[in-house]
Every structure is written in C-alpha cells, then in structure tokens.
Amino acid sequence: MSSDIQIPIDRESDIVTARQKGRELAAEAGFAGSDLTVIATAISEVARNIVTYAVRGEIRVTRIQLSGKSGIQVVASDHGPGIPDIALALRDGYSTGKSLGLGLPGAKRLMDEFEIASKAGQGTTVTMRKWTR
C-alpha cells in the first residue's frame, strides 16, 4: 500500500494516468463513492492546466493525517510561465485560453482546501486537500 505517488505530466494521456492513480490512492485512503470521482475530477483539471499552460510538470498525491483526521493531498507543480494574477485566475469564467475558465475555481469547490503559489516566469504550484468525512 503506497502512501505517495508522483506522476510526470507532459502529454495529454498523462492527465488520465494522473486522475486514475489519484483515484486509487484516494480509495486506499478511505474515500468512497462520489468522493473518488470528485477527487479525480479536480486532479484532471489541474493536470490539464499543466499540459495547456506550462507544457510539463508533475502531480504528486499523498495520503495525509492531521490531528485525528485523514485525507489526501494533491500537489500540481510546474516551471511554466506562472499566473500573474491569482485572484483573477480563480474567478469563474476567467480564461486566457479558449476554455471555460472553470478549472481552478471548480477544483477549489471540489476540494476542502486549495492554495496556489505562483511566480511569473518561474512556475505554479497548486496544493489541494480533501478530508474523509
């Protein structure tokens, strides 16, 4: 039983690998039913952003424990162009691409905790956590 997985992301098919492996680890961590799909969907969104905006990066999924509760942490990191205005990127419908602009705000709604760290020209790290209920 692993407690940590790391998936390199540099092409579209890696998005599918990341969400499938993330779902497996979430199941091992005690998530069930729609929670598994919710976690896989959030991973899919941040993984696709890596492919679209940063070309390559990685997704790391870890089982976490904190003061009695347990859950899962997803870290999506890349060394792409970064996000100049994080508040703007988190707004529903905002996209610099051709897409719906729901990826980041949507992933935030899907998970319990959500943070973005980004520096222009240096890359982006999205950290998301969800706790079992």
Added chain:
Amino acid sequence: MSSDIQIPIDRESDIVTARQKGRELAAEAGFAGSDLTVIATAISEVARNIVTYAVRGEIRVTRIQLSGKSGIQVVASDHGPGIPDIALALRDGYSTGKSLGLGLPGAKRLMDEFEIASKAGQGTTVTMRKWTR
C-alpha cells in the same frame, strides 16, 4: 419574557437554533408576518458564516428601544481569521469559499442597520438592527 438571548455557534445545527430563537424574540418584540422570516434569514446567513469561516462564535439577540422606536439587535461575533477587506466582502457575489457571496450584502438588505467590525487574526463582529414599523 426574555429581552436578550445568547446562542453559542459551533456546529451546523446551531444555525437553526439561532434563527429559531431569534424569530421568537422578534415576535415578542412586536414583529410579525414576513418581518419574522426576514430576521430569521439574516441570522441564518451570519450564523453560517461563523461556522464556515470562524469555526465557532456566538449570536446575541437583544430587544432594543431608542427614542420611541423599538426593535431588535443581532450581534454575531467570533474570534476567527477576520475579514481583511470589508468593502469587498460586502459586494454581491464575492466569496472566498464555495458559496454565492450573498450572505453579508443580503443580510444588510434584510435589516435596517448593518455594521461589520473586523481585525485580521482577531475576529469579526457583525451588528444588525431592525425596527418595528
């Protein structure tokens, strides 16, 4: 007949207790009909914000009299993270959570008077009043 009630808020079910007790006191204070629902709705919004953003706090509802008019005062206070930008928090649709961002501006519309005092890291106090007509 009480003229002051205090409800500790630290879980979801307390939101219901707060709005029900608030409604009762408002009825005693002379409110009737839709005013009772309006007051209960405003209490529900600020109580939910305590649970969501500050984890715990309290709601105090008091009958008030001022130069001939009478009414009710609701004070929702917590020692949570505070609201960094109050003007922004009062904007329709602004939410740092997963919700509609209507709670504070909506409660303001429901009541006659509305004030927020908040200090980052120290907590938030929302004071609302409504007068019988």
Added chain:
Amino acid sequence: MAIPILKQGDTLIVSIQAAPTDQELLRLQDDLADQVGRFRSRGVIIDVSALDVMDSFASRTLRGIARTTKLRGAETIVVGIQPDVAFAMTQLGLTMQDVMTALDLEEGLQMLARIKEGTRRRRE
C-alpha cells in the same frame, strides 16, 4: 440521517423537513442522481414548504440538485416556497435562476406532465 425519497410513477418526490444539514443535502443530491437512474425517473419534485428559511446556502444546494438530476435526464421542480420565505429570498438577492418552481405538489406534477408532453410536441 437520509432524507427520504418517494417514488410515484416516473417521478421522485422529496419533502424537506425543517432544517436539513449540509451533509444531508449533499447526500440527497447523491441519492437522487442514483435513483433517477434506477427508476428511470423523468422528474423530481422537492417540497420545501416545511422550511422556515431559505438562506443562500439552501438555495445553492437546491440549484445543485436541479443541475445534477438534469444531467441524469430528469427535471427538478421546487414547490411550496412560502410567501414570507419568497419575500425574504428576494430581499436577500436570491433568484433561483434556472430552477423551476411551482406553487405546490399538485402544480408541480402538472408542470412535469406538461414538460413531458412538450418534449413530445414542441421543439425544432
């Protein structure tokens, strides 16, 4: 505790009691998505006449339920919003956009019948 779902022909009927919790409402959303499939339901009616208050949270949740069942092929109609509750919702700024509403269960059932009928006739 799970909110009970009644099946009546191709319609699912839910009556929300006083003050459901966050967890109960999410569970209801899940359960409805499931049962719409199991019973091949074409409509869902949610009776909220027992709610003392419809705050922004409850309203957002109902919208989520309506969208979820729609994705499963069933229309959701919210019935029984009391006049005082409707008044307070409006003051608060809630619009129930894209959620269908009807006066009561009877009107809701009629509305569903018309929708089914409509899919048969209308369109282009």
Added chain:
Amino acid sequence: MAIPILKQGDTLIVSIQAAPTDQELLRLQDDLADQVGRFRSRGVIIDVSALDVMDSFASRTLRGIARTTKLRGAETIVVGIQPDVAFAMTQLGLTMQDVMTALDLEEGLQMLARIKEGTRRRRE
C-alpha cells in the same frame, strides 16, 4: 485512433471510451459534421457512460459537437452520465447548458423520436 460512429436509421450513435484525447474528440466533431450531412441524419447520440470523469475540457468539447451537428440539422443528445460524474460536474460548476441529456441510450432514442414527432406535426 478515430472514435467509431454507428449509423442506425437516421441516427448516429457514438460511444466514447474511457478517456479520449483532445485530438480524437476534435476528429470526432469533424467526422460527425461530415456524416450528418452524408447520411442526412436527424439525431446524434453520444454515450459517455464509460467516462470516469467529465472535466471542463470534455464538457466543452461535447457542447462544441452539439452545436456543430445542430448547424448541420441534427440534434445531439448526451446519454449515460453516471451519478457520481453528475455530482462532481455540478460541484465543479459545469451545467451542460444547451446540451440535451438523457439517462441512457434507450431514453435518448425515445427523446429523439419525440423531437422528430414534434417537428413533423408542426410542419403538417
């Protein structure tokens, strides 16, 4: 690899497997636009029951397909969105506005039949 399109009378049926790539979906959109014209199809059914996840990208693509076929004279109905997927889509904020949805292939075919019926009556 191209996603296969089945022809059944005046309807085209597509079953999307596990996780199609961007390229495959764009190719499918092209192919459908083409075949709707060639076969004078009146309806397209896209079965997504094999999808583990419907993210914002997949949803936007399906909407694109629905619009394209509509311009060519055929209605698209998305069928088979699984309960957990519908739940997650709603949480994400996806609504599938302006895309018709039905529970499964059977309901989707019935819906298409009703739509055709409606159009025929109006013309008469």
